[in-house]
Amino acid sequence: MQVRVLGPVGVRLGEAGPVAPRGERPREVLAVLCIRRGRPTPAATILDLVWDDAAPMLDVGVVHTVVGRLRRQFGADLVHRTDAGYLLGSGAALDTDRFDELAGALRTAPAEDPLGRRERLCREALALWAGDTAYDGVREELVRPERVRLAELRRAVRMDLASGLLDAGARPESPGATAEALSLAQDLLAANPVDEDAAVLCMRAAYRLGRAGHALRVFDTLRRTLRAELGIDPGVAARKVHARILAQDATLDGVGHRDSPGGRRLPVPVSPTVGRERERSEVLGALRAGRRLVTVTGPAGVGKSRMLADVGAALPSGTPVAHVSVGAHTRQSAPDLAGALAVTSGVPLGGADAVAALVRSLRSRQLVVLVDEAEWAPEATATLASAVLGGAPMVQLVVASRVPLNVLGERLVELAPLPLPDPAGPVESLRSCAAVRLLLERLVDRGVAPDPDPTAWSAQELRAVAGAVVRLDGLPLAIELLAAAAGAEPGRELGDLLRVERPLELRSTDRGREERHESLRGALAWSVGRLDPDTRAVLARLSVFAGRFSAAAARGVVDYPPADVDRAVQHLAGQHLVGVERVCDRVYFRLLRTVRELAREELVGAGHEQSALLRHQAWFAGMWRDAPLSDGLVEHVGDHYDDYLEAMTGALGRGADDVAADIATTLCRRWLFIEASGPGQSWTGAVLERRGITAGQRARLQIAAAGFANHLDLSPEGHDRMVTALVADPDWTCLLLLMEAIAAYVAGDLSNASTRLAEAMRVSTAGAPHHLPELTATRAVVAAAAGDHELAVAGAHQALARVGESLSAVHQVTVIPKIALALLDAGRPAEALDLLERSCGQAHERFGIEPTPTTATNAGWAALALDRAEVAAGWFTRALVGPQAFEAPGAVGEAAAGLGAARAESDPAGAGELLELGLLLLEEAGQTLPRSLRDRIRSAASRLGPPATRTGWTPDLAVVRVRQLAARAGAGHAEAP
Structure with missing residues (x-):
């Protein structure tokens, strides 16, 4: 279009x-x-x-x-x-x-x-x-x-x-070019009779065409018009061309047609700028493209004034530049600003209307005007900018302001806080991080450290610096204030100097620092203080959010009419008190830590903190209450994880056990999905200790806890009690029966597993059909373990048909590994590995998720069955090492045994120890592997010889040793796909 x-x-x-x-x-x-x-x-x-x-x-x-x-x-x-x-x-x-x-x-x-x-x-x-x-x-x-x-x-x-x-036109091959140039120049001059550049072109073209009289009349008309309109004479270039025409100068075509611009009046930063190359290029690029008004916006302390100075310094040599600071003028009216700009740009200003007089003086001038601190008088600045844009076509404005001017034609350049590092990430990424480099340089400036080169700092020091800039939201002003505070306390350890508990309280006593930059509290309080009472109250209530939030969440948590909340959030975003983030075409908002801290103080002072927290907890408790596992649930919890945790801990703290249980259940959905057993076990245990949860909530959390422990052993009475508690909940009833079926399968009781799956299929068909793909795949796994390979393959293909071609993230994690396991045990390892590799690639490309340890283990067995030992070792290592590694002893044992079998040829000593530890953990967990996998382990063990006898090994110690061996093996094999 x-x-x-x-x-x-x-x-x-x-x-x-x-x-x-x-x-x-x-x-x-x-x-x-x-x-x-x-x-x-x-x-x-x-x-x-x-x-x-x-x-x-x-x-x-x-x-x-x-x-x-x-x-x-x-x-x-x-x-x-x-x-x-x-x-x-x-x-x-x-x-x-x-x-x-x-x-x-x-x-x-x-x-x-x-x-x-x-x-x-x-x-x-x-x-x-x-x-x-x-x-x-x-x-x-x-x-x-x-x-x-x-x-x-x-x-x-x-x-x-x-x-x-x-x-x-000076070349013989272009005889008509000069005439066309004259025509164009005349059109330009007719559109703007005081356009001296057009007049010079017109004079030169007319003279070359032998029309010297016409050229002289152009100059005479220009002179009379300039005197009448602006009270000035033609500039140097026009006068030179006029003189050479009178002298009939044969070299006239060599005369340039632009005056040399005047000088500059610019602020100069007292220290080098770090990490703003892209934004500076964006501003300069907009000016080169002819943009007339570029406004650099961002929150307090982000470095807008410094950016303005850097842009001025980077303009082409000879560009006329003027600088005016709005915050320096107490009246802050458009005429005041016009007067200040006239003084700094050196143009005359006469008449009652200062704005109109300034525009007349700038009408034929080329100038770049840098306007700082426009947030002090946004209306007056906008009025003046609009007048200049409309009447002085060769003037460009670059404005630094916390808020946009909202003048049509305005080009906004957002200056966000510096990107935050991951303090636990690779050291090289910390050394290249702009926020880290800025703090390092400022610490060197303060004498706290001797060398600004990041390579001269240890990994421990770099992680301390990275942690500090994260707590300061990457705000350059906050980073500089921290460095100043560190320089005031010589002799202390670096870690102590960089410990920031209350960023708002950071202050600087440096001479020469502007008052508005002496503390973060002062810089932010000015912006908050300008808000109307209702918007300020909305900001205070938004402080209960720990991370990003949507417009819907804001409406749900803030006790104001929804339309008023929307208007307030949009206004706060425009004032840069609320940040705006785009995630997969969805818009979210977020408060900087410092803004959140200041807003929470206001919330507490107004006596509304408890009511706001209650609404926050209720929102996250009800968000996915009684909802089945879905991509939307997993994604929402991941996007708002900090808020879910904060809401749950808040509810536990005030004794709202039922609210905490609902939030914990939603969190468990994601923890089970990504196989995060550590936090899952810890939090389900804490909530299950509470007396105020209902029988249904308790049953759900017990099922989740069993999933984290990879172990479920219910007595018949326990089973009946759970089913009774979940009588109106087919979703979790299916999960219970599925988990019991898997527990029976792991223990080798295939008959009981089939019985539980049949019951689960009946419940799912009646009230929870979303479980049918996983139940069908699990039934195929049991059939393969029972030796009915034909039924297993048919069930695997049926499960694939149920999930369809467009797999959800849930199906990628819960169904595909079971289908692959059924195919593997049915003697089709190539089909199983191909399915898993394609699924992992799609999951990463479409959803950004990495293979779970279960997926990695199944892929390892499939690769091993195809005698691709190195690929298998890569998959098993992935299941044992890293942030998503197995934690349950039985699962660790299976992966360890697989890794041992894969490394039997290349590392017999390490492989033997892995096999021994894996079998020990499987025995401790009461877990039985399918016959095909047992045969593979037995074959590897026979090549390695009898294992050493281990006594006194606990499962925890065995897991630690397995991880050590897996990490060592991981350094010497090819990565899994």
């Missing part, structure tokens, strides 16, 4: 604009979405912008109607709707995008271009215009800044083309 926004707003198909009943204004709505491309626009904002004075008499339904009509006319992908508002679809290719791209290419193309590339770029860019006015047919005040920006960029391209044609 090609949306035209240079000429008439519309779509390339027939050049027809949007059609709608009178009053709906689809052309204006589309224009707003085009200008704000990449930034969601709330329906209320569109209503205010497009309908202006009529907006109070309408509601946002009219916006929804117009958007719906646009989608029907031009396709559903034209406009998307997000939680934050409407967004132009990524598939809509704007003429403005292509025009900006071509104009940017012109800036980087070589000046000497014998092949005519510059001319081709110019002509292609200008051909995009369907008329002389961008956004033709759209109300002026709605699109003025963007219309002016595009017009000025078009002027620059036409100037470039005219200049190139004038140069080409």
Whole structure:
């Protein structure tokens, strides 16, 4: 889809604009979405912008109607709707995008271009215009800044083309180029009679064509117009060309046509900037592309003022630059700012209207204005910026502000905190982390450490530094304040110096540091203090979230009307008090730790902490209550894990046992899914000790606890008691029966396993059909163990058919390994390994999940059956080593025995010990392997000779030794796929 926004707003198909009943204004709505491309626009904002004075008499339904009509006319992908508002679809290719791209290419193309590339770029860019006015047919005040920006960029391209044609006209092969250059220059001069660059081109072209009188009349007209309009004379370049025309200078074509720009008045950082190369390039790139207003936004302490200074220093040599700080002006009105800018840019300012006078003075000047601390007076800054954008086409503004100016045509560059390292990650990643490097350099500056080179620091020191910057959210100001505090306490250990309990209390007493940067509390309190009471109250209540949260979660937890919560969250995001994150096309919000700490203080002070925490706990308890295992549940718990834990511990702390049990049950779903036995066993044990949980909750948690322990041994009475407690819960009844079937299978009681599976199939068919794929696969495993290979293969294929071609993450983890095990035991190891390898690849590509230890173990057995010992060793090692390794002794024993069998040829000594320890753990767990696996272990053991006799070995000690041997073996074999 090609949306035209240079000429008439519309779509390339027939050049027809949007059609709608009178009053709906689809052309204006589309224009707003085009200008704000990449930034969601709330329906209320569109209503205010497009309908202006009529907006109070309408509601946002009219916006929804117009958007719906646009989608029907031009396709559903034209406009998307997000939680934050409407967004132009990524598939809509704007003429403005292509025009900006071509104009940017012109800036980087070589000046000497014998092949005519510059001319081709110019002509292609200008051909995009369907008329002389961008956004033709759209109300002026709605699109003025963007219309002016595009017009000025078009002027620059036409100037470039005219200049190139004038140069080409000196060559015999381009006889008509000079005449075309003159025509272009005359058009430019007619559009803006004070355009000195166009006048110079016009004079040169006319003189070359033998029309010296015409060239002199151009200069005379320019001089009279400048005096009448601005009270000034033509500049140096025009006067030089005029003098050479009078002198009939034969070398006139060598005269340049631009004055040398003036000097700069810039702030200079007192220390080097670390880790902002990408953002600085983004700002400079926007300026090169002709953007007139670039606003660098971000939270307090993120380094906006420093970025402004760095951008100014990086501008091309000779660029005229002015700098003004809004926070330095107490009245903070638009006329005040106009006066300050006039002083710093050296232009005259006269008349009663300071803003209008400034615009007149800047009308024909080229200038980059750096505006710092605009959040102190955003309305006044926006007023002045809008006036300058509309009346001074060669002035560009770079603004540093905690909040956007919301001026049409504004390009926002988000300055986020520095990316956070993983303190437990590889040392090399810590050395390259910008936040770590910044703290290292500042500690060296303070004399706390001798060398800023990260390679000179030990791994322990780097991890301490990484932990500190994580606790400080990667905020550069906080990092600098910590370094200052560390420098004030010489002689202490580095770990003690970097221990940050209350980041808000960090202060600096450095001379020369601005007052607003002396503490994080002061920097943040200013932003919070400017909020209206309701928005401030919403922020306080949002402090109960430990991690990211959705708009729906905010509405569920904050006790304000949902629409008010949405407006408050959007406003807080715009003020950079709430961060915005995009995860798989979903929008989440998050509070920085420092903001959360300050907001929690307000919540406690207002006496609303307990009620907010209760709503937080209730939200996470009810989120997945009684819901079966699903991709959505696993993903949600992973995305909001810290909040689930905090809600559960909070509920336990206040004695709300039933609430804690619901949250624990949801957490258990994910822990079982990723085979995280450690936290699962610990927390289920803690909740099961509580008396206030119901019989059904207790039964669920006992089933989960048995899954973590990889052991379930219920007496008939215990079984009946569990079934009674779950009588109205077919989902967990199926899980109970499935777990009992697996326990019987592991113990070698295949008859009991088949009985339990038959009962589970009946319950699943009646009330929990989502369990049928896993139950079918498990029944195939039991059939294979019983020697009925034909039935096992048929069951495995039936289970595959039940899950379908598009596997869910749940099926990848719970069903596929069982299907593969059935195929393996039925004598089809190649089919089993192929299925597992394809499943692991799909799971990683589609869901970002790694193979579970169970999957890895089954893949190891399949590879071993195919005599691919090294591949098998890689899979078994993956099941034994790493963050998701097996913890249950029986599971560790099976993987250890498999690894021993795989390493029998390459490492007989280590393999023998692994086999011995694996069999010991299997015996301790009462676990019996299928016959095919026992035969494989027996064959390996016969080659290795009799094992050593071990006495006094506990299962825990055996597990530790297995992990040591597996880690050692892992260094010498090929990785599993």
